[in-house]
Amino acid sequence: MSEAVTRTERPARRSVHRPALLARRRTYVWAAGAVLLLALPFYVDRFWLQAGLFAMAAAIGATGLNLLTGATGQLSMGHAFFLAVGAYGYCVFAGDGADGLTGLGLPTWLAAVLAVLVAGVAGGVFSPIAGRLRGAYLGIATLALIFIGQHVLFNARDLTGGFNGRDVPPLSLFGLTFDDRELVVADVPFGSAEKLWYVGLVLLLAGGLFARGVLRGRPGRAMNAIRDHRVAAGVIGVPVARYRAAVFVLSSMYAGLAGVLLALVFQRTVPEYFGMTLSLDYLAMIVIGGLGSVSGAVIGAAFVSLLPQILTRYSDLLPLVSAPGTGGIAPGEAARYLYGAAVVAVVLFLPGGLVRITARQGRPTPQEDT
Template sequence: MSDRSRLRPAPTVLVALLLCVPPFYLDAFWLRIGLFSLAAAIGAIGLTLLSGTAGQLSLGHAFFLAVGAYGYTWLAGEPGPGLPTALAAVLAVLLAGAVGGLFSPVAGRVRGIYLGVATLALVFLGHHLLLTADSVTGGFNGRSVPPLTVGGFGFTTGGPELVVLGVPFGAEERLWYLGLALFALTWFTARGLLRSRPGRALAALRDSETAAAVMGVDVARHRAAAFVVSSMYAGLAGVLLALAFRRVVPDYFSLGLSVDYLAMIVLGGLGSVAGTTAGAVFVTALPLLMTRYADQLPLVAAPGATDGAVGPTEAARYLYGAAIVVVLLCAPDGLHGLTRRLRDRVRRRKPGTPTRQPAYPAAPARPKEHTP
């Protein structure tokens, strides 16, 4: 094994260690932003597997997030079966995958904008069910989310007090490490899937459906499987969002949430796990930061103002909408492609960096002909 391959995991370990530090230095507001960003990154990775890798457009991602969030809340709460919360979380993810499996025959046979319109119906249908199924969802006012408990350890402020290095760990600090664990699981499973044979088959489907079929790829089956896997990632994100919000309401899981997830994967780079994560953090954190610092920003009104100025949430949507336009014009492959090109340019400028040799040797020069 070369020195370079041995040192390759070092940046990943360093980033993981740095992500373990924030609960010791940041307050609950910043940890909450991090939790929402981690949940968004999990859901966005699932969507990029479907849209970026398999080339399937979906506008129904918010529906599967709602299935995960409300599935956990009902399975673990009252009214409901009142199952152990850890089991309820696992079953909620499986429930999102099962619902995706029911829709997968459509996803296996319909592609492009037609699948986008079909999944759009899921969002409207799901929002209607969330408002009308009061016994399960709580209707317009939603439901309180039971805190997660694993082996007697509760991810909530109540229960046994926990102090680490002199820092009291409340709900946000405990959920931070749960979110990190779930995100790490999502990250490594998604990267493993992209590098596996099914991942290469999905990429072949995206590039050319005809060529993939000629190579023996079952088009309908792989598309349906990608839709189910994407639905399960969305369900997991929904469970983490429910735990972070502590209350789920139907209005959050609207069409706007699906559009936000599309913005995440476009900004980050279709098919890139790292780029999608960066896009998720940008789209999630921007409106929250603008809401907190609205009184210090020009042309942005404080929340609740009635003077007709632009609110922080609308201003954030304008900003990342403009960012999408800039990315599509200047870097169609998103932040991931832009970062890769900058890294390659820096490597070429380093002295002593070996240059890539041409694939074929240059033809020998022809001798000059001497005219008498």
């Protein structure tokens, strides 16, 4: 009898210890990942640091878009417009006018904050239109922002520099300037990429934690209710119009922050970059990574932003992929084919996105549940 009782208790004990074991493993993984990210500037070259910074900026922008599209159900195809507002807004606020373009000469940290706020104001101006439209109609309306933005960027030469763009003033914070002047740390020369790496990590961590808090709290539940059934959400007391406007503003501010970081990494803004292709890339990020999830936005952003750069780096080793202008498929085109195929594969076989793979690995097996 005692042997039978012991046999029945073993699975229960296993199920009790399983969550603690998974939490401990997750903590170890996060700690190892944090140490790795902090140490990368000391060991990898500039190419990989810049690729990582592009991925961080993309993850910040994709997190904002996931709050809007994934969590609230508002389709936006004009995300690139708000990235442009952040990038060029920073240049205007921080520029000193020495290049003949409009510049207010403000401290660069203040210029970055104001650029993010201006992007939020732009989202707020558009939010009444967004509140009246849904689905494809909202997507088409936001797509109009791209064409308006491109027209302004190419023609408002005093602000944007026109087709040639304008230089980006380096960020200065706490007496440290994040430019190409080398700062030696532990016998390792730190240029702009190495310095900006830690800025990008802080911004990504802060943006991710804030978005996670929003999604896990009462606002997140209200956003999901609006996404699933707007009328029912209004019946139970959710202020639908207010939430939709607030999320649009918040998403625009995330895009503005991503635009500022991109401008600092590029060191020069050009209008062509902030086109419709960039908005489609961001939609691909949240679909591939997982709609309505912060970690999904980060995974999708890393996949979409890193793939073209990796293909460019190793184009001479890959079949059918070659450097632009030399015949064959250019790395950028090959990357779009691949993550276009990834979107189709995710929609067909993994509707929750790549983030669901890690979620499944963390679940206990049926034997451990019993």
